[in-house]
Every structure is written in C-alpha cells, then in structure tokens.
Amino acid sequence: MSLINSYNPIIVIKNITKTAKNTIFNLSWLDSVYLKILVPAILLVTWESACRLGYLKPLILPSPTAIVQAFERLIKSGELFRHLGISLFRILQGYALGAFFGITLGILIGIFKRIDQGSSVVISFLRPIPIFAWIPVIILWLGIDESTKVTIIALGCFWPILLNVMAGIKHVDKKYLEVARILEKSPYQTLVKVILPSALPSIFTGLRVGIGMAWMCVVAAEVIASTSGIGFLISYSREMLQPDVMFVGVFSIGIVGLIIDRIFKLLEMHFIKWNVNTKRKR
Amino acid sequence: MEVLETLLIKNLNKTYKAENGDVHALKDVSLTIQPGEFVSIVGTSGCGKSTLLRLIVGLENDFTGEIKLGGKQIQGPDINRGMVFQEARLFPWLTAEENIAFGLVDNHISKKEKKEIVNKHIALVNLTGFAKSYPHQLSGGMQQRVSIARALVNYPNLLTLDEPFGALDALTRLQMQQEFLRIWETEKTTVLLVTHDVDEAIFLADRVVVMSSRPGTISKIIKVNASRPRDRNSCAFADIKKEIYKELFKEDNLLIDYII
Numbered sequence: 001m002s003l004i005n006s007y008n009p010i011i012v013i014k015n016i017t018k019t020a021k022n023t024i025f026n027l028s029w030l031d032s033v034y035l036k037i038l039v040p041a042i043l044l045v046t047w048e049s050a051c052r053l054g055y056l057k058p059l060i061l062p063s064p065t066a067i068v069q070a071f072e073r074l075i076k077s078g079e080l081f082r083h084l085g086i087s088l089f090r091i092l093q094g095y096a097l098g099a100f101f102g103i104t105l106g107i108l109i110g111i112f113k114r115i116d117q118g119s120s121v122v123i124s125f126l127r128p129i130p131i132f133a134w135i136p137v138i139i140l141w142l143g144i145d146e147s148t149k150v151t152i153i154a155l156g157c158f159w160p161i162l163l164n165v166m167a168g169i170k171h172v173d174k175k176y177l178e179v180a181r182i183l184e185k186s187p188y189q190t191l192v193k194v195i196l197p198s199a200l201p202s203i204f205t206g207l208r209v210g211i212g213m214a215w216m217c218v219v220a221a222e223v224i225a226s227t228s229g230i231g232f233l234i235s236y237s238r239e240m241l242q243p244d245v246m247f248v249g250v251f252s253i254g255i256v257g258l259i260i261d262r263i264f265k266l267l268e269m270h271f272i273k274w275n276v277n278t279k280r281k282r
Numbered sequence: 283m284e285v286l287e288t289l290l291i292k293n294l295n296k297t298y299k300a301e302n303g304d305v306h307a308l309k310d311v312s313l314t315i316q317p318g319e320f321v322s323i324v325g326t327s328g329c330g331k332s333t334l335l336r337l338i339v340g341l342e343n344d345f346t347g348e349i350k351l352g353g354k355q356i357q358g359p360d361i362n363r364g365m366v367f368q369e370a371r372l373f374p375w376l377t378a379e380e381n382i383a384f385g386l387v388d389n390h391i392s393k394k395e396k397k398e399i400v401n402k403h404i405a406l407v408n409l410t411g412f413a414k415s416y417p418h419q420l421s422g423g424m425q426q427r428v429s430i431a432r433a434l435v436n437y438p439n440l441l442t443l444d445e446p447f448g449a450l451d452a453l454t455r456l457q458m459q460q461e462f463l464r465i466w467e468t469e470k471t472t473v474l475l476v477t478h479d480v481d482e483a484i485f486l487a488d489r490v491v492v493m494s495s496r497p498g499t500i501s502k503i504i505k506v507n508a509s510r511p512r513d514r515n516s517c518a519f520a521d522i523k524k525e526i527y528k529e530l531f532k533e534d535n536l537l538i539d540y541i542i
Binding site: 175176178179181183184193194197198200272273274 | 364367416
C-alpha cells in the first residue's frame with residue numbers, strides 16, 4: 001500500500017493535461033462549435049421574446065419567426081430566387097469585366113516600370129474615390145440601363161483586384177528571378193512559370209476581395225436605380241411597408257455573400273495547393 | 283556530353299557603389315581551373331567569394347578583367363555554367379520533378395526525353411520516390427538535392443555552388459558532402475564551391491583557394507593531394523587545415539584552436 005501513497009508521476013501528468021484543456025486558450029473542437037452557436041442563439045431568443053412581449057414594433061423590426069415565414073413565402077412564390085438570379089447575373093458580367101481589366105492592367109503595371117510610373121498618379125488620384133460617388137455619374141452617362149449596374153460592379157471590383165495583382169507581381173522574390181536568369185529562361189517563360197505562379201496567392205486575394213465588393217456594388221446600384229434584383233426588393237418592400245420582406249432581402253445578401261466567399265476559399269485551396277499558408281488557415 | 287573547358291580568371295576587379303564611397307569587392311583576382319577539377323574557395327564573410335561566383339555565372343556584370351570559359355569571355359548567364367545557392371530556391375508551386383524539369387532548356391527535345399533526363403537526375407541525387415513531393419514536404423537536405431539536380435540537368439561545363447550545405451544541420455551536411463562527391467564523380471563536371479567550412483573544403487576539393495577580405499584577394503592556393511574518400515582524422519588533413527587557418531587569421535595574429 002505504501003506504493004500508492006508514494007509520489008506517482010503518471011497521475012501528476014494526467015492532472016497537468018486536464019488543467020491545460022480547461023483554459024480558454026485550449027478549447028476543444030466541441031467547445032468551440034458550442035460557443036459559436038451559443039452567441040447567435042442567445043441573440044435570436046432575446047430578439048424573439050422582445051417582439052412577442054411587444055417591446056419591438058413589427059413595423060420597425062419583425063420577429064425572427066415572421067422573417068422566416070416571409071422567407072418561405074418568397075421562396076415558394078419564386079420571387080426571391082428571381083431577384084437573386086437577376087442580381088447574380090449582373091455580378092457575373094460586371095465581375096468578369098472588372099477582373100479582366102484588373103488582372104491585365106495589374107500584370108502590365110507590375111512588369112513594366114514605364115507603365116507603372118506613367119499610371120501611378122492617375123491610380124492614386126482615382127483609387128480613393130468611393131464607388132458610390134460614381135453612381136450618379138454613371139447614371140448620367142448610361143441612363144438606368146443594365147449597363148449602368150454592370151459598369152458600377154465592374155468599377156467596384158476593379159480596384160481591389162488591380163492593386164492586389166500589382167502587389168503580387170511586384171513582390172516576386174528576386175531569388176526566384178535569379179534562378180530563371182541562370183537557367184536562361186525567356187521573359188515570357190519567366191512570366192508564365194515564375195512570376196505568375198508566385199503572384200497567384202495575391203491575385204486570389206484580389207479576386208476574393210473583388211467579389212465581395214461586386215456583391216456590395218450590385219445592391220447599391222439596385223437600391224438606387226433598378227426595378228429588379230435583390231437591392232430593388234429591399235427598397236421596394238420598404239416603400240410597401242413590408243419589413244419582413246425587407247429583412248429577407250437583407251439577410252439573403254449575407255447568406256449568398258458567405259456562400260460566394262466559401263466557394264472562393266475552396267477554389268483557392270484547390271489551385272494553390274502548394275501554399276502552406278492557405279492550408280494552415282483552414 | 284560536351285568536352286569540359288578551362289575556366290580562366292585574370293585580373294578580375296569589381297567595385298560596388300555604396301553611399302559612403304566605393305567598395306572594392308574583388309581586387310586583381312586571377313585563377314585558372316582545369317577541366318573536371320574540384321576547387322573550393324574559403325574565406326571570412328565579406329571577402330567577395332560569393333561575388334566572385336555571381337560574376338562567373340553572369341548574374342552580375344560590370345567588372346574589369348577577364349573571365350573566360352574555353353577561351354571565350356563570358357557574357358551574362360549561360361546554361362553551361364550552373365549554380366546552386368545556399369537556399370535551395372525551389373519553386374514552391376512545382377513538385378520536385380517539375381522543379382528539376384524547370385532547369386531544362388526546352389529546345390528540340392521530346393517530352394519523353396525530358397522525362398528520362400529528369401528521372402535520371404532524380405535517381406542521381408537519390409530522391410526516387412519523392413518526385414511528386416512539393417518542396418515544403420521535403421527536408422532541407424532533400425530540397426538541396428533537388429536544387430543540385432536542377433543545376434545538373436543541362437550537363438553544365440562548370441557547376442558553381444554558393445555555400446550549398448551552409449544552411450543544413452551538421453549531420454546532414456556531412457552526409458551531403460559525401461553524396462556530392464559521389465554525384466561529382468558520376469557527372470565529371472568542373473566544380474567551384476564556395477564555403478566557410480574549412481573541413482568541407484578540404485574534404486571535397488582538389489585545391490582550396492583561401493581568400494582574404496577588404497579588398498577581396500586570393501591569398502593562397504593549397505593543393506590537397508590525398509586520395510578520396512579522405513580521412514578527416516588523418517595527419518595530412520590536419521596539416522592542411524592548420525595551414526588554411528593560419529592563412530585565414532594571419533592578420534589577427536591569433537592562434538586558433540583547431541580540433542584534430
């Protein structure tokens with residue numbers, strides 16, 4: 001029996017691991033999932049009870065259940081997907097344009113010093129102007145046509161894409177370029193096999209920020225000048241005094257934005273398998 | 283394979299323009315390396331040994347004097363002069379075999395031939411089974427093996443190495459030195475290796491060039507006559523080591539402890 005009373009190292013080790021697990025910094029997987037759900041759940045319950053108890057007027061903020069019901073109604077009637085579809089199609093066009101010009105110009109500026117110097121003043125002058133300042137200008141030029149919305153989106157996502165592509169190309173490690181030089185690679189081969197792959201993570205960051213921007217721009221454009229799309233649904237339901245529909249519009253923007261971001265992350269992990277940094281973030 | 287050629291360096295001078303005046307990196311450096319010879323350059327840091335390599339491979343121009351390979355003055359980089367850096371400098375987006383294939387100059391060889399050459403070099407550096415691995419999945423020593431293979435795929439006349447094993451741990455370094463000897467004996471190319479490891483220089487090279495700094499000059503060239511593989515504990519090895527250390531620290535009047 002004296003053995004049990006004596007200092008038992010195994011028990012001590014067990015105690016240490018146990019205390020380590022209980023600290024905030026060492027959450028187990030289950031704990032972190034549980035906490036992630038807990039906060040939204042408390043918010044929802046508080047909100048719902050405030051509505052039921054009459055603290056919140058349904059015309060100002062409808063209850064979560066009312067919004068869910070409106071969601072169901074709009075999905076069944078097909079109205080929600082019709083508006084979402086219109087918005088997404090606009091994004092597709094605008095984003096394609098913005099990404100095309102952003103990537104092309106970004107590569108040219110990143111590679112050619114002369115273009116970089118020549119464009120630097122113009123870029124630093126135009127870049128800080130928020131997209132919303134351009135909306136009236138674009139409406140003046142193009143009317144309230146489809147092309148207006150597409151242009152607004154294209155312009156909105158152009159800047160983050162351009163800047164990230166530029167930075168990615170400019171910051172290629174000189175050591176890699178020396179390897180290409182020693183192996184007598186042509187400028188074209190160096191661009192395709194060294195510069196572009198090394199800039200790919202940056203380019204992807206630009207594309208991801210750009211798609212977020214495009215999604216913001218389509219809503220802004222539709223709220224201001226449109227008779228369709230998810231932004232129109234929001235502003236129209238405000239005029240019609242249908243706050244539940246309005247919130248359906250607002251929240252579906254959040255949901256779609258989240259899905260798009262996830263898709264981009266997956267694409268990034270697929271195309272940039274070699275990048276150890278993107279893998280760790282998962 | 284082409285016939286190996288002599289590397290001739292004559293009265294080489296190189297100055298860098300710095301803010302506080304010019305830095306004389308190399309002064310009147312003359313050195314002739316015979317075809318197939320293995321030469322090591324040792325020197326304290328800042329003695330211009332890396333600069334010398336960069337000039338020979340053509341990464342830097344703007345020097346006075348002659349650098350001739352096979353009687354022709356060198357002009358810019360050439361696949362005939364390969365280089366291995368201290369960091370493996372592998373492209374992280376390419377697998378080991380793709381990195382090696384990147385070294386190939388793609389004029390008129392078929393895909394099949396390319397594949398054969400790459401496979402042959404993977405086997406040469408003992409990396410069979412790791413062809414599809416990405417650089418971040420390889421250890422430091424393995425990465426350096428890929429880097430050596432990439433420099434060798436074009437069968438360069440001259441292979442230069444700039445402290446290639448300097449970033450590896452001591453045990454891997456010893457292993458890589460032996461491996462490199464084997465590779466050199468198979469490939470039979472002329473090798474110029476820059477190192478700060480005196481042991482490494484003596485273990486590998488036919489001749490050891492000792493450089494002194496400010497300005498970078500060759501202070502002594504020591505012939506290593508022992509046959510390979512060399513015994514690091516032999517008397518001859520220790521004598522050469524002593525001679526090199528004496529040369530390296532002659533200005534400091536220091537008696538350095540060298541372990542035999």
